[in-house]
Amino acid sequence: MPPDEAAEDWLRRLLRDPRWSLPPWPDAEARVRRAARRQRVRAAGVGLGTGAAVIAAIVVPLALLPGAPTRPGSGIGPGSSPSATIRPHARRHPALALPAVGAAGFPARIYPPPASRKELNLVGLCPNPSGLQPVGRGSAAPALRVIKNLGRSFRSDLRLSDRSFWPEIKSGWQPGGTPIFPPPKQSGRLPVLFSGPLLAYHQAFGPPDMSHTILAGCGSRTARDTWMIVIGPVKEPAVQGEFLLLDRRGHLLVWNAQ
Amino acid sequence: MPDTERGGDSFSEFAAEALPGLLRFGHALTGSRQEAEELVQDALARCLRRWRRVSVDDPVAYARRVMVNTQVTGWRRWGARVQLGDVPEAAAEDAKLVRREEWDALRQALARLPRGQRVVLVLRYLDDLPDSSIAALLGCRLGTVRSRASRGLAALRPLMTAGLTGGTGGGDVHATG
Numbered sequence: 032m033p034p035d036e037a038a039e040d041w042l043r044r045l046l047r048d049p050r051w052s053l054p055p056w057p058d059a060e061a062r063v064r065r066a067a068r069r070q071r072v073r074a075a076g077v078g079l080g081t082g083a084a085v086i087a088a089i090v091v092p093l094a095l096l097p098g099a100p101t102r103p104g105s106g107i108g109p110g111s112s113p114s115a116t117i118r119p120h121a122r123r124h125p126a127l128a129l130p131a132v133g134a135a136g137f138p139a140r141i142y143p144p145p146a147s148r149k150e151l152n153l154v155g156l157c158p159n160p161s162g163l164q165p166v167g168r169g170s171a172a173p174a175l176r177v178i179k180n181l182g183r184s185f186r187s188d189l190r191l192s193d194r195s196f197w198p199e200i201k202s203g204w205q206p207g208g209t210p211i212f213p214p215p216k217q218s219g220r221l222p223v224l225f226s227g228p229l230l231a232y233h234q235a236f237g238p239p240d241m242s243h244t245i246l247a248g249c250g251s252r253t254a255r256d257t258w259m260i261v262i263g264p265v266k267e268p269a270v271q272g273e274f275l276l277l278d279r280r281g282h283l284l285v286w287n288a289q
Numbered sequence: 290m291p292d293t294e295r296g297g298d299s300f301s302e303f304a305a306e307a308l309p310g311l312l313r314f315g316h317a318l319t320g321s322r323q324e325a326e327e328l329v330q331d332a333l334a335r336c337l338r339r340w341r342r343v344s345v346d347d348p349v350a351y352a353r354r355v356m357v358n359t360q361v362t363g364w365r366r367w368g369a370r371v372q373l374g375d376v377p378e379a380a381a382e383d384a385k386l387v388r389r390e391e392w393d394a395l396r397q398a399l400a401r402l403p404r405g406q407r408v409v410l411v412l413r414y415l416d417d418l419p420d421s422s423i424a425a426l427l428g429c430r431l432g433t434v435r436s437r438a439s440r441g442l443a444a445l446r447p448l449m450t451a452g453l454t455g456g457t458g459g460g461d462v463h464a465t466g
């Protein structure tokens with residue numbers, strides 16, 4: 032180290048050396064999308080190796096990702112890792128019609144139409160505020176049971192979710208789509224990193240807290256009445272899943288997930 | 290439903306623009322090209338999965354936060370896989386060779402630092418982040434950031450000197466932190 036150069040200036044200079052630069056990726060976007068798929072599949076499978084229970088990590092349908100191909104069955108692009116392949120036993124439902132408001136088994140008082148989408152809504156559709164009540168602390172365990180039961184069937188997923196989330200669920204169950212909720216696994220320990228009011232959750236290094244997004248997009252009441260559950264390995268933030276739930280007249284429903 | 294086409298364009302633009310800086314940052318953070326590329330790739334993938342939220346604020350800062358915190362939590366182990374370049378023979382007259390020696394010595398020296406010190410030094414002296422911002426990013430106290438920086442600099446000096454004089458050869462390097 033040059034004796035006449037302050038250590039800090041010396042370190043600053045060397046850290047700016049162009050040798051730290053790396054060549055750009057010619058296929059950057061495709062590469063990132065493949066990695067995103069692997070993360071989702073990995074999140075779905077997290078916990079099996081450690082004996083954990085249902086890791087119903089959310090897998091956003093490829094059709095919903097920015098720029099993703101939309102033709103059926105094209106969920107996996109060329110060159111993708113085998114681990115990103117859609118499971119061989121992917122369920123196919125020839126008719127995935129969303130029940131109308133008030134349809135049998137889906138009473139309107141529990142599954143009302145979504146609220147109007149605000150211009151700056153960044154979470155998709157917002158839940159209808161009618162019948163919402165704060166999710167109490169005593170609901171933590173039932174909320175977790177809801178998540179554990181996701182992925183059994185299309186109709187079951189609809190029943191466990193708010194109507195505002197149904198379009199994404201439907202996309203996940205479409206032939207060729209990537210399931211949002213993988214099939215439930217053997218019961219065991221679920222690595223829950225957080226379970227509490229949305230407004231109480233703060234992630235040190237995550238994106239803007241979901242609470243800000245929900246407040247801006249869906250209003251303060253929805254934000255106040257939303258319960259958040261974060262699951263996944265603590266040391267692998269890239270594969271953690273975030274679930275938002277609400278209580279409508281005593282029914283716990285998933286209304287968003289990432 | 291989200292406007293996927295618009296979202297796709299904005300993420301593509303963001304990724305193309307941010308990639309060189311993120312790769313450079315990751316390389317300084319990890320000391321390994323392979324590790325850096327994996328770190329950046331995973332951080333960008335996470336950005337993509339949460340793009341609707343991430344795009345609202347500062348997606349570059351978010352990606353860097355993911356990279357830093359992934360390093361700090363030990364998800365990626367650096368030390369054992371640092372690719373150490375050959376240190377050329379000293380040629381004091383050749384300014385370029387001297388600089389290459391310095392750079393290689395720094396890579397080796399950083400590899401030997403505890404992870405927390407390494408991250409603080411990179412954030413402070415590559416990104417010029419104030420200590421308060423570093424503390425917020427890492428979720429630690431301001432005093433912790435300063436002590437890590439101080440210890441890191443103190444540890445770096447003899448390592449750098451040894452590196453320049455060939456006192457510590459190549460081979461596996463293991464982070465101790």
